[in-house]
Amino acid sequence: MTTLRHSFIRRAWAAGLLLSLALVAGCATTANSPSLFVLDSSPGTADAAPQPGAPTLMVAPVSTASYLDQGGLVYQTGPHKVVIANDNRWASSLSGQLTDDLYATLDQRLGGINVVRANSHQHDVYQLQTHVDQFLGHYDGNAHIAGRWTLIGPNGDTLAARAFTRRVPLKTDGYPALVSSLSSGWHAIGRDMAPALAQTIKSRGSGS
Known part of the structure; x- marks a missing residue:
């Protein structure tokens, strides 16, 4: 009975979250400006000076x-249905934000x-x-993130390829919480990439 009760509570909470997102998506009228969101910045450092011989x-655009790529935040409401929010949108290209954040994370690590x-x-780069x-x-x-990265060598050969997936719980209802969880998950994926990239690249030298 305890397991069933916990399962019911979890499903009810998720349903309430989706209802909140749907209400937020639908409450804005055409007279109102959409809410715009940006990912949390990666805690990176300023661009480092080039290291001779390294x-x-x-980092290609993500x-x-x-x-x-439609501009609106996306949420999945059922096994086969996703909804793109018209009034809750990315402030700039999602691809660009993902690229900037990934670059900052890898540059630091x-x-x-x-x-x-x-x-x-x-030229002559990975x-x-x-x-x-x-x-x-x-x-x-949860916020769901999934995809794949590929490391290409200086000669155009594929050196490594990995799939990634991550789920991050939302701390509360609404789009700000969703963006916060997506940001956290993307930062973690960048951190997870770094060791495999470093090992593969350093084992092959500069590639020059």
């Missing part, structure tokens, strides 16, 4: 599933490796490609 990792942003003038399939609120009361 290998270089270029790509996302098309339904995540990859000592002995030059971490740079993508540009057309980089490249990190990241794709995000899920970045949303879920009816189970």
Whole structure:
């Protein structure tokens, strides 16, 4: 009976959370400006000076599933249904925010490796490609993040590829709590990437 009661309470809480999100999404009228959100900044440091002779990792722009690229925050209301909020939106490109945060996290954690942003003038560098399939609120009361990263060598060969997934509980109802949990989960994914990237790159030298 205790297990059933706890299960009922958890489901009721998740249902209440979804109702709160839906009400927030629907209460704004066309006369009101949408609420805009940004991810929490990664606790990174200022761009470090290049280290001569160290290998270089270029962080390519993070790509996302098309339904995540519509501007609105996304939440899943059932096994096969997602809702894109019209009045609760990202203040700037989600892809850009994910890229900036990932760059800051890796720049802080990859000592002995030059971490740079993508540009057309980089040669003989390692490249990190990241794709995000899920970045949303879920009816189970968690923020869900899932995707895959690939490390490309200076010669264009694939050196490593890993899937990632993370669920972060929402501390309270509403979109601010959802954005906070998504931010926390994305920071953690960046931290988890760092050791595997460092091991693979350093084992192969500078790649020059």
